[in-house]
Amino acid sequence: MTWKVGNLELKTPIIIASGTWGLGDTLLQYLTPQELTYAVGALVTKGLSLEPMSGNPPPRLMETPCGLINSIGLENPGIKTFLEDYYPRLRELKIPLIFNLHGNSEEEFIRLAEILREVGEEAIELNISCPNVKKGGISFSQSPEVVFELIRGVRKVFEGFIAVKLSPVGPVMETALACESAGADALTIANTYPALGIISYEPLRIIRGGLSGPAIKPLTLRLITEVSSRIKLPIIASGGVMSGKDVFDYLLMGASAVQIGTANLIDPWSPIKIYEEIKELLRSYGRLLDKGNT
Ligand SMILES: Cc1cc2nc3c(=O)[nH]c(=O)nc-3n(C[C@H](O)[C@H](O)[C@H](O)COP(=O)(O)O)c2cc1C
Secondary structure: OOEEEOOEEEOOOEEEOOOOOOOOHHHHHHOOHHHHHHHOOEEEOOOEOOOOEOOOOOOOEEEEOOEEEEOOOOOEOOHHHHHHHHHHHHHOOOOOEEEEEOOOOHHHHHHHHHHHHHOOOOEEEEEOOOEEHHHOOEEHHHOHHHHHHHHHHHHHHOOOEEEEEEOOOOOHHHHHHHHHHHOOOEEEEOOOEEEEEEEEOOOOEEEEEEEEOHHHHHHHHHHHHHHHHHOOOOEEEEOOOOOHHHHHHHHHOOOOEEEEOHHHHHOOOHHHHHHHHHHHHHHHHHHHOOOOOO
16 A cells, blocks of 8 residues: 555555654554554654643543543643654654644744754644734634745745644635645644533533544544545545544545544554554445545
8 A cells, every 4th residue: 555645655544643642752652663664654743832832731631422622732842852852763663754833923833844844854734723922812723814824934944745734613614725825735634623521510620622532523524525625635634533434434535644643542552453444444445435545
């Protein structure tokens, strides 16, 4: 098998989603490099910022009947520490790495892309669900014009693969069109859905965060079907993948590759199991896919 997402070539259609496998060390506690290279087409790093971020105060996670609400707050050690302490071990894996980036302004995104270009990296995923401090803290994803300018700016300094990770709420179609005309290479659809959970009544403890897991798969599947009917950019699906069938459903509805997120938190071997399942499904139903993948 080879899988193409624009000019990015993957050995399998399975990508491990940002923020669900630590910074590298956690994943490597469970999976051997051989297992990873066998099943995984690419790894998306934890969201990285210019400066370290300590994230949100607790509560940070709440399980719901069909999903998970997280309010991690983009905790990360900053790109410099990541490159010094975690990157060398990940690079040895010989699996394509996609760097998930978040900036508080267009300038920060551009600087992050420049740093990665300087170390010779060739693939980034822009998390546009983060707040834009220059626009009063409103998320980039709420304004297709701002997203257009952002991608144009990043494209000027970064020739490699640029995926834009869309928020599932707001002007999704307009944002996807803006990404296409600004020169992005792919769309990741989508990030988590804004949600709220009640943890206890006395004292009242609530969590506001992003919902992920099986609950969101039908919502994201619909979003991908709609976007792929109007936009030619390759789509990387992200939302509620727990099985090979989930992967196949996304491929059938227009995705070129599929990310596994919350499933890793339940079982770090999920990517291997899901890969075995998707191989079977591709044998039986692969003829139904027409994405230029082989
Ligand atoms: C604990 C946790 C941390 C996450 N951190 C990030 C992040 O840093 N950047 C990002 O773009 N998405 C992040 N995500 C979103 C996931 O990458 C994924 O898009 C989302 O969870 C939907 O997929 P899933 O239902 O398979 O989990 C995070 C999700 C979870 C559950």
